[in-house]
Amino acid sequence: MSSRLAALSIATAAVLTLSLAGCSAPLSEKWVRYSFAPGPEESGEATATPPSEDQGAKPAAERTPPNCSKVKCVALTFDDGPGSYTTELLSLLDQYDAKATFFLIGGNVKKHPQIVRDEVAKGHEIGNHTWAHKDLTKMSVAAAKRDLQKTDDAVKQAAGVEPTLVRPPFGSLPRSLKKNLAVPIALWDVDTLDWKTRNTKSTIKAAEKIVPGSIVLMHDIHKSTVDAMPTILKDLDAKGYHFVTVTELIGHPKPGIGYGSGQHPGSKD
Numbered sequence: 730m731s732s733r734l735a736a737l738s739i740a741t742a743a744v745l746t747l748s749l750a751g752c753s754a755p756l757s758e759k760w761v762r763y764s765f766a767p768g769p770e771e772s773g774e775a776t777a778t779p780p781s782e783d784q785g786a787k788p789a790a791e792r793t794p795p796n797c798s799k800v801k802c803v804a805l806t807f808d809d810g811p812g813s814y815t816t817e818l819l820s821l822l823d824q825y826d827a828k829a830t831f832f833l834i835g836g837n838v839k840k841h842p843q844i845v846r847d848e849v850a851k852g853h854e855i856g857n858h859t860w861a862h863k864d865l866t867k868m869s870v871a872a873a874k875r876d877l878q879k880t881d882d883a884v885k886q887a888a889g890v891e892p893t894l895v896r897p898p899f900g901s902l903p904r905s906l907k908k909n910l911a912v913p914i915a916l917w918d919v920d921t922l923d924w925k926t927r928n929t930k931s932t933i934k935a936a937e938k939i940v941p942g943s944i945v946l947m948h949d950i951h952k953s954t955v956d957a958m959p960t961i962l963k964d965l966d967a968k969g970y971h972f973v974t975v976t977e978l979i980g981h982p983k984p985g986i987g988y989g990s991g992q993h994p995g996s997k998d
């Protein structure tokens with residue numbers, strides 16, 4: 730395993746606090762199902778109605794992802810959506826056959842279920858970013874569990890899939906939650922600070938820090954970010970990058986482990 734792979738292990742950290750990026754994700758349904766006996770506190774949280782048959786997401790076409798230990802890959806990640814600019818972003822990604830990872834807010838999933846279905850249908854990866862972007866370290870374990878489960882339920886009811894990753898808001902995750910995770914924790918090595926600058930040129934400039942194996946933190950709820958994507962995609966494509974999901978970039982991420990980057994040419998499979 731290369732030094733860049735599985736760069737961040739939070740096994741011993743009481744609290745994971747990576748940055749002030751304002752991003753994070755919750756846990757998947759597996760987390761609760763595998764690690765906790767469902768009890769009254771988990772019941773009654775699912776309020777969304779199942780999608781009708783003609784609204785259900787179709788499985789993404791099977792594809793063979795590139796071998797990121799042989800070619801240059803990057804995982805573009807977008808937090809806090811879906812939102813008003815996500816559909817435009819999906820079209821831009823399609824132009825490069827780019828796959829991305831979306832860390833969704835449960836409340837926004839409820840508002841935009843069709844966009845979640847579109848993300849899934851186009852082969853993008855879905856991660857849990859909590860219901861309302863609250864700091865998981867500032868709530869009880871039981872409340873955090875409910876929050877994450879509620880978000881997982883919303884994603885499943887909207888698009889028929891479970892989030893495969895978590896990204897806790899603010900990168901903050903209590904150890905008591907982390908040890909129960911049944912999914913990997915997706916962090917990042919390139920923070921565009923797009924949420925802070927809200928500036929297209931600044932976001933493009935920040936993306937110049939991308940190297941093979943990077944996981945890039947962005948937010949599709951900001952127009953300035955989506956406006957930066959044509960240039961970012963064009964520049965990276967010209968450099969020979971393949972746009973992959975976080976799971977594809979890492980290879981076989983392990984539950985409960987935090988990953989800040991993935992494979993790059995020269996790293997071992």
Ligand SMILES: [Zn+2]
Nearest residue numbers: 751752753808
């Ligand atoms: Zn966020």
